[in-house]
Amino acid sequence: MDNHSKGFPKSQVFGFVLSLVLTFAALFVALKTSLSFNTIIWIIGTLAIVQAGLQLFMFMHLKEGEDGNSQTINVIYGVFIAVVTVAGSIWVMSFGM
Amino acid sequence: MGIKWDRFFITGDPLILGSQIAILLTMIGIVVLVSYLKKWKWLWTEWLTTVDHKRIGIMYILVGVLMFFRGGIDGLLMKAQTATPDGQLLDAQHYNEVFTTHGVVMILFMAMPFLIGIMNVIVPLQIGARDVAFPQLNALSFWLTFSGAMLFNISFVIGGSPDAGWTAYFPLAGKEFSPGIGNNFYAVAIQIAGIGTLMTGINFIVTILKMRAKGMTLMKMPMFSWTSFVTSIIIAASFPILTVALALMTFDRIFGTHFFTLSGGGMDMMWVNLFWLWGHPEVYIVVLPAFGMFSEVISTFSRKTLFGYKSMVGSIVGIAILSMLVWVHHFFTMGAGPGVNSIFSITTMMIAIPTGVKMFNWLFTMRKGRIQFTTAMLWALAFVPCFLIGGITGVMLAMGAADYQYHNTLFLVAHFHYVLIPGVVFAVFAGLYYWWPKMFGHMLNEKLGKLHFWLFVIGFNMTFMPMFFLGLNGAVRRAYTYSAESGFGPLMLVSAIGAGILAIGFAFFCYNIYWSARYADRNISSDPWDARTLEWATASPVQFYNFAKIPEVTSLDAFWYMKKKNKGLKFSNDELEEIHMPSNSGLPFIMSIVFGISGFLLVFEWKIAALVAALGILICLAIRSFDYNDGYHVPVDEIKEIEYGWQNKEKGVEKHVN
Ligand code: HEM
Ligand SMILES: [Cu+2]
Numbered sequence: 001m002d003n004h005s006k007g008f009p010k011s012q013v014f015g016f017v018l019s020l021v022l023t024f025a026a027l028f029v030a031l032k033t034s035l036s037f038n039t040i041i042w043i044i045g046t047l048a049i050v051q052a053g054l055q056l057f058m059f060m061h062l063k064e065g066e067d068g069n070s071q072t073i074n075v076i077y078g079v080f081i082a083v084v085t086v087a088g089s090i091w092v093m094s095f096g097m
Numbered sequence: 098m099g100i101k102w103d104r105f106f107i108t109g110d111p112l113i114l115g116s117q118i119a120i121l122l123t124m125i126g127i128v129v130l131v132s133y134l135k136k137w138k139w140l141w142t143e144w145l146t147t148v149d150h151k152r153i154g155i156m157y158i159l160v161g162v163l164m165f166f167r168g169g170i171d172g173l174l175m176k177a178q179t180a181t182p183d184g185q186l187l188d189a190q191h192y193n194e195v196f197t198t199h200g201v202v203m204i205l206f207m208a209m210p211f212l213i214g215i216m217n218v219i220v221p222l223q224i225g226a227r228d229v230a231f232p233q234l235n236a237l238s239f240w241l242t243f244s245g246a247m248l249f250n251i252s253f254v255i256g257g258s259p260d261a262g263w264t265a266y267f268p269l270a271g272k273e274f275s276p277g278i279g280n281n282f283y284a285v286a287i288q289i290a291g292i293g294t295l296m297t298g299i300n301f302i303v304t305i306l307k308m309r310a311k312g313m314t315l316m317k318m319p320m321f322s323w324t325s326f327v328t329s330i331i332i333a334a335s336f337p338i339l340t341v342a343l344a345l346m347t348f349d350r351i352f353g354t355h356f357f358t359l360s361g362g363g364m365d366m367m368w369v370n371l372f373w374l375w376g377h378p379e380v381y382i383v384v385l386p387a388f389g390m391f392s393e394v395i396s397t398f399s400r401k402t403l404f405g406y407k408s409m410v411g412s413i414v415g416i417a418i419l420s421m422l423v424w425v426h427h428f429f430t431m432g433a434g435p436g437v438n439s440i441f442s443i444t445t446m447m448i449a450i451p452t453g454v455k456m457f458n459w460l461f462t463m464r465k466g467r468i469q470f471t472t473a474m475l476w477a478l479a480f481v482p483c484f485l486i487g488g489i490t491g492v493m494l495a496m497g498a499a500d501y502q503y504h505n506t507l508f509l510v511a512h513f514h515y516v517l518i519p520g521v522v523f524a525v526f527a528g529l530y531y532w533w534p535k536m537f538g539h540m541l542n543e544k545l546g547k548l549h550f551w552l553f554v555i556g557f558n559m560t561f562m563p564m565f566f567l568g569l570n571g572a573v574r575r576a577y578t579y580s581a582e583s584g585f586g587p588l589m590l591v592s593a594i595g596a597g598i599l600a601i602g603f604a605f606f607c608y609n610i611y612w613s614a615r616y617a618d619r620n621i622s623s624d625p626w627d628a629r630t631l632e633w634a635t636a637s638p639v640q641f642y643n644f645a646k647i648p649e650v651t652s653l654d655a656f657w658y659m660k661k662k663n664k665g666l667k668f669s670n671d672e673l674e675e676i677h678m679p680s681n682s683g684l685p686f687i688m689s690i691v692f693g694i695s696g697f698l699l700v701f702e703w704k705i706a707a708l709v710a711a712l713g714i715l716i717c718l719a720i721r722s723f724d725y726n727d728g729y730h731v732p733v734d735e736i737k738e739i740e741y742g743w744q745n746k747e748k749g750v751e752k753h754v755n
């Protein structure tokens with residue numbers, strides 16, 4: 001992604017537009033639909049996570065530099081630990097209900 | 098805030114009074130000795146302020162030896178108490194304190210310092226680096242560990258020991274049921290040491306990712322460096338959980354919050370959950386570097402490359418993931434329902450797969466090898482069957498339903514000692530016998546080493562094998578006594594005698610250190626074992642800059658092939674360049690003392706004083722941010738002189754191995 005040297009920052013613009021789309025989609029779901037509260041939370045939560053991932057790649061230079069790979073692995077492992085710790089604890093502490 | 102002077106010194110128990118006097122005398126003795134020998138300056142410049150990874154490693158190892166002593170005495174006291182029915186040596190309270198401190202000291206202040214110490218000495222050498230990525234941070238890690246260890250250890254003469262088990266389960270460990278300050282020591286001391294460990298983890302991840310010698314791709318890295326790398330990753334993943342859990346515990350105990358209490362909406366099992374979310378990865382943190390050491394030792398003394406290197410790496414990485422997914426097996430009996438318990442039974446049993454892969458790799462490395470039975474290799478050989486017993490009983494315990502029977506019995510105690518002692522203590526001994534010449538320039542005596550080995554291994558099996566059967570017969574853990582009618586007497590006695598033999602074995606180790614320091618031959622080769630990895634490519638003991646010229650790596654077992662092809666070992670003087678090294682700093686030491694003082698005040702719940710002391714920590718941080726000293730350069734002439742000193746000596750390569 002050497003966009004600085006190639007002139008037009010294609011992927012950044014693409015990421016920016018996609019982020020806008022995702023944000024407005026979330027707004028639309030929350031304000032303009034009559035889905036149940038639960039469904040809305042799930043949908044906008046998912047959209048948020050997708051957007052966080054997108055921004056990591058498009059703007060935070062995750063894959064750039066000499067150790068793009070280890071950074072990607074790092075982030076994935078970090079997310080894995082966070083999910084296991086939080087979701088796992090909730091599941092176990094509710095006795096698996 | 099109410100200063101509790103009456104709780105300050107523990108009085109009334111002859112054992113503790115004895116220790117108080119002994120500690121006082123030792124302290125006076127050390128001060129007098131150092132002053133008499135005029136060594137204060139030497140101590141300060143060479144050790145207390147050092148940022149050299151090898152010296153820091155040696156200090157870690159020293160802490161490990163001392164703490165093994167402390168934890169071992171606790172173990173012997175317990176064994177002496179339960180040697181006969183209705184023993185009178187310790188009362189219930191004292192027994193509780195002893196098994197609590199034994200567990201904490203052994204895991205956090207014996208196993209961790211030993212392993213991190215050996216990692217410190219060896220990993221930078223193995224990957225061909227001149228130091229770790231953040232040398233001063235490394236010193237801070239050590240001094241925080243030291244400060245935490247000391248704070249924990251003074252608990253039994255000042256203020257009282259923690260007594261709620263090394264797991265410190267709530268509600269017992271809370272203020273309601275343990276109003277004394279003993280458990281404050283637990284919360285604060287482990288916190289301080291844990292911060293140090295977390296920083297070590299980060300430091301080693303960066304070191305291994307960024308500072309490998311030219312040509313050493315990850316898949317050409319020696320196995321011990323691999324295991325240290327994965328261990329560091331697990332540290333970075335799991336220690337924050339401990340930090341948070343201990344902080345919440347501190348809030349509960351000292352500031353009256355209700356995270357884990359029974360009343361006020363607290364959740365006592367949440368402590369258990371968080372504790373084991375850290376606690377299970379912790380056992381892999383201690384056992385993985387040990388696996389790495391065995392890999393090096395077995396491959397060196399079988400004269401073969403490690404069998405199945407790739408599968409070994411794969412299984413270690415697999416363990417890094419699986420180890421985060423099994424924590425509930427420590428509290429199956431909480432009764433979380435069949436869904437939870439079955440999932441965690443299965444993940445736990447799955448860990449046996451990568452571990453089995455490793456076992457076979459070691460066995461196949463030895464197959465058709467020309468095995469040399471050095472002391473280091475003996476430890477590795479004994480490890481295989483002993484650890485297997487620990488592993489198989491582990492799979493038995495992994496079955497949630499069956500665990501309702503084994504839970505809380507001596508069967509479990511036997512199991513985890515069969516995992517931890519072969520998996521950590523044997524490994525540390527193997528590593529020390531193997532790397533001792535690298536650290537000190539002389540070998541440990543092999544004859545004394547073999548005595549140490551046999552006594553320790555026989556003693557170990559005799560101590561813990563009977564506990565399996567006692568446990569199956571219903572002997573519960575953490576019980577200070579039992580009646581004659583229970584029928585536990587004979588096996589308990591065998592076990593106690595075994596502990597005595599084990600202790601004699603350890604005494605031989607200490608004597609060996611002393612004997613070798615005084616009498617061992619100093620004129621040895623820098624590669625006495627004819628070994629395979631880069632740490633042996635430089636002098637023993639290693640010069641402070643490690644390598645005059647960083648070697649280039651083309652294959653696994655780099656040093657072995659350099660010797661075989663006689664390539665890359667020698668360099669001409671005009672290839673030498675100035676070496677950039679980090680300067681010493683007293684800041685880590687001072688900062689850790691401030692940490693210790695602040696922690697001590699917090700333990701006694703003198704909150705304002707603790708806060709004031711904690712300002713000192715911030716001041717140290719600020720001083721560090723304005724520190725522009727970025728090291729010094731070693732001139733080429735000095736390097737030449739040092740290199741000439743060791744490279745051109747005629748020293749027999751293998752004459753010290755029999
Ligand atoms: C030196 C020889 C050792 C002896 C004689 C010994 C003996 C014992 C005994 C008798 C107990 C308590 C049994 C009970 O519940 O009543 C115990 C508990 C324990 N030991 Fe050891 N042990 C030794 C080494 C180790 C090592 C090397 C480790 C760890 C690396 C270790 C870790 C533990 C832990 C974590 C506990 C549980 C403490 C608790 O219940 O809270 N021990 N040991
Ligand atoms: Cu576990």
